Amino acid sequence: MATCLRYPGKVVIVTGGTRGIGLAIMREFVRQGANVVFCSRACGAERGQAIQRELQDSGCPGEAFYQVCDVTNEADIQRLILVTIERYGCLDCLVNNAADVETGTIDDVTAEDFRNMMEVNVVSCLLTSKYSLPYLRETRGNIINIGSLRGVIGGKNLLSYNTSKGAVIAMTKALAIDESKYGVRVNSLSPGNIWTPMWEKYASQNMDPKATIREAECHQLLGRFGTPEEVALGVLYLAADGTFCTGFNLVISGGAEVGFGTKDVVDPQPGKICQGANVVFCSRTCGAMGLAQCRSCGTDGHEDPAAAGQPTGILTVTAAFANIPSAPPSTLASPPTPTASSMFLGTAASERVMSQQ
Structure with missing residues (x-):
């Protein structure tokens, strides 16, 4: 045949x-x-x-x-x-x-x-x-x-x-x-x-x-x-x-991409991530605000850039961020209801991403 x-x-x-x-x-x-x-x-x-x-x-x-x-x-x-x-x-x-x-x-x-x-x-x-x-x-x-x-x-x-x-x-x-x-x-x-x-x-x-x-x-x-x-x-x-x-x-691929594989372990150093960090943020002029609330602990832990004599758009995160609990996310208290200032951070981040696309 x-x-x-x-x-x-x-x-x-x-x-x-x-x-x-x-x-x-x-x-x-x-x-x-x-x-x-x-x-x-x-x-x-x-x-x-x-x-x-x-x-x-x-x-x-x-x-x-x-x-x-x-x-x-x-x-x-x-x-x-x-x-x-x-x-x-x-x-x-x-x-x-x-x-x-x-x-x-x-x-x-x-x-x-x-x-x-x-x-x-x-x-x-x-x-x-x-x-x-x-x-x-x-x-x-x-x-x-x-x-x-x-x-x-x-x-x-x-x-x-x-x-x-x-x-x-x-x-x-x-x-x-x-x-x-x-x-x-x-x-x-x-x-x-x-x-x-x-x-x-x-x-x-x-x-x-x-x-x-x-x-x-x-x-x-x-x-x-x-x-x-x-x-x-x-x-x-x-x-x-x-x-x-x-x-x-x-x-x-023999199914290599299917399911969850083992990942390298990353130490997030809880309680140290935000302490003393300088955060560069931005928004349109209509969204400018002085204070931003920590969404993890609810503390107003940010200095007003204008009051501190810093360039507009740069915040210094204070030691209030060092108190973030190190427990798993499921055991943390629910975050506070977002205020106008805390919502501003998310809006600014979104606008920054959109401006880069």
């Missing part, structure tokens, strides 16, 4: 296609009859050519062709697209998979580090999409951007990576809107913890790699890492079967 192929004769580009998720995506498309151009930086050329030969000898119905491409180099990206068109005559699907990961909080990250992460993970998606779209519009094809669960819900110690993947997901939605008039679908797929060389690199950057891996396994409801092959099947669905999906972010 003949096997029904899901993407026969289609032409696909997969960036970062020599390792991990990208390699699994490329292999799955070839198994489903597609002609796939995959790429890596020059340092991965030997590996890429070996993968091409392996698939040529495997008897798969599709074809794999390797091309050197540094996705941070605009000329390389243009050449990748042109090679694809010269070889196969059209383009049906672009998979933006190439990415890098670096650990670090804002205290660790330099501006150069951050820009480099954006170049690899975000600008590359922009440029490959830009130069592919003239051909994708002709075939009414589709783009699939590989995001990350961390771009959706965040994750500690990965500031630059989280930011970049959030940007990729946002770009996906923006492109989906703009390209809908051409019949081009644009979706993203956000994997959770998938065991890949990139995840292994991330674990190695932590003080205890084994503990990091064990902790990550517990994040999923299914109690394990996902596999690149499972992600590849999701990509194939978006390309071949999800013909009514666009602007969609498919999360493949």
Whole structure:
């Protein structure tokens, strides 16, 4: 019995296609009859050519062709697209998979580090999409951007990576809107913890790699890492079967985002938060008032800025705030009925937020 192929004769580009998720995506498309151009930086050329030969000898119905491409180099990206068109005559699907990961909080990250992460993970998606779209519009094809669960819900110690993947997901939605008039679908797929060389690199950057891996396994409801092959099947669905999906972010995470996870414990230092603080507040002129009441204890614990000779808009919180009880919120007395002055603080905060949006 003949096997029904899901993407026969289609032409696909997969960036970062020599390792991990990208390699699994490329292999799955070839198994489903597609002609796939995959790429890596020059340092991965030997590996890429070996993968091409392996698939040529495997008897798969599709074809794999390797091309050197540094996705941070605009000329390389243009050449990748042109090679694809010269070889196969059209383009049906672009998979933006190439990415890098670096650990670090804002205290660790330099501006150069951050820009480099954006170049690899975000600008590359922009440029490959830009130069592919003239051909994708002709075939009414589709783009699939590989995001990350961390771009959706965040994750500690990965500031630059989280930011970049959030940007990729946002770009996906923006492109989906703009390209809908051409019949081009644009979706993203956000994997959770998938065991890949990139995840292994991330674990190695932590003080205890084994503990990091064990902790990550517990994040999923299914109690394990996902596999690149499972992600590849999701990509194939978006390309071949999800013909009514666009602007969609498919999360493949083993349920990691479901339920309440363990959070880092933060010591709120009860009784010390407000003592002696300088509070900058603002409102429109019509809302200016002299005093504001502490909403926790009901005490008029604020000095009148004008009477104290301070610049308008700056309050010094007095020691009255130091008496805030440290008991859980459920055991505290109900707050007093808001006065005009206490309501003013909330109004000012709301106006400040609105003015920033």
